Amino acid sequence: MSKVTFLGGGSFGTALAILLAKKNNIVSIYDRSINVVNDININRKNDKFIKNLTILEEVTAFNDIEEAVKDADYVVLAVPSHVIRSVSKQLKGKIPDNIPIISIAKGIEEHTDKRLSVVIKEELDNPVVILSGPSHAEEVALELPTALVASSEKMEYASEVQNLFMTSSFRVYTNDDIIGVEIGGAIKNIIALAAGVLDGIGYGDNTKAALMTRGMKEISRVGIHLGGKAETFYGLTGMGDLIVTCTSMHSRNRRAGLLIGQGLSVDKVLDEVGMVVEGVKACKAFYELKEKINISMPITDMLYKVLFEDKNPKQGVEELMLRDKKSEIF
Template identity: 85%
Template sequence: MNKVAFIGGGSFGTALGVLLAKEKNIVSIYDRDINVVNDINRNRKNNKYIKNLEITSGVTAFNDIEATVNGAEYIVLAVPSHVIRSVSKSLKGKIPNNIPIISIAKGIEEHSNKRLSIVINEELDNPVVVLSGPSHAEEVALELPTTLVATSEVMKYADDVQNLFMSPFLRVYTNDDIIGVEVGGAVKNIIALAAGVLDGIGYGDNTKAALMTRGMKEIARVGIELGGKEETFYGLTGMGDLIVTCTSMHSRNRRAGLLIGEGMPIDKVLERIGMVVEGIKACKAFYELKEKINISMPITDMLYKVLFEFKDPKEGVAELMLRDKKNEIF
């Protein structure tokens, strides 16, 4: 039995917390929204983020971070990428340095373009484990078979997290390529957003297959350039995550792209989705990064123009199709 504290009461954190509680762990969840806290504690629900999930009695919610992390043996950062730094800062001095921090966000920090594990370690001296892979919260909540990958700079901690989360419904692998795992999980959100745009325009399976295949190449290209291993991108946190986010209506990125492709302005899209769309932030961050390191990311480049320069999506697709001819492999 372990005590696990989740910072953030969103859909994925809540679903993972319930799974751990069912495996006889003690789970605490912090959320800044007192209504979420009360819904969990009084109604055993979290209807703001994940409807129809019955929250077991082993889960307790708090509106106070110190109370949430008190006595915790693991801390899960279940918050969007853009608040990872501020949340990490808020934990400083509140937890022992030997407690592993588990990050389940997928993205990189805007402006600095740093991987999230680096951001956390700039604020805290704790070991960091990244838990990633093709895993919609809605399906984890339903206890549908799901696979994840745990990675860390010190693999002992990844092994510990693998043991913590393994269950009859959740199979966790380890991978020592923390760069590849983080980059794959971040860039696939860009491709999934683009896939949604294609669906919104009304293009078909041929177009989506082309996008996903070339998108996979783009993920691997930037990941290898940043120090990741090529084989990682063809595993769960690259190809696996790409498949699930490009094809499922559980994917916020795909749903947001669909609305953009149909012509809805981005501010209205975000209002409709109601939660953070990581692909939008990732697109901006990786557009800036590709300019710094001078590599080709044509899908990211075109999506950036659609999102931030108001380029017509159909024109963007036409430009991608009419680029200079090249060999597929390079």
């Protein structure tokens, strides 16, 4: 039995907290919203982020981060990518250096282009494990069969996390390619957002299949350039995550893209979705990165123009289709 603290009371963190509580672990959730904390502790629910669930008594919510992490054996960063650094700074001095930090966020840091594990390591001396893969919170909470990947620079900690989370419905693999795991999980949000735009325009299965396939090429091209292994991108954190986020209405990125494709502005879409849409931030971050490293990311490039330069989505698709002829392999 372990004590596990989740920093962030969002949907995926809550689903994983329930999973660990059912394995007889002691689970704490820190959230900055007192309403979320009270909903968990009093009503045994978290209706702001994930409805129709009962949260076990083994899960306790806190509005104070120091209280939440007291005596923790593991700390899970269950916050959006853009606050990973600030939350890591908050942790400094509050936990021993040997406590593994598990990150379930997907993205890279804007402006620095750093992977999230690097960001965490710059703020903390703790071992860092990335837990990633095709995993909608709604399905994890219902104990539908799900598979993820745990990765770390120190693989003994990835194995610990594998053991911590494994159940009959939640399978965890290990992969020592932490660069590939993080890059695959980040770029797929961009492609999923683009897939939603296509759905909003009204295109069909042919179009989405083309987008996902060329999106996979974009993910692997950039990932390999940054030091990831090709085989990682055809695994759970690449292809697996791409499939689930491009095809499911559980996906915030796809839902947001759908509304953008129907003509809503990005600001209105983000208000309507009501939660962080990682693909928007990832698109901006990888657009900046591709300019620095001079690598081709045509889908990201066009989506950036739709999101931030008022490009008409349908015109953007036409321009992608009419680019210079080339071989599929390159």
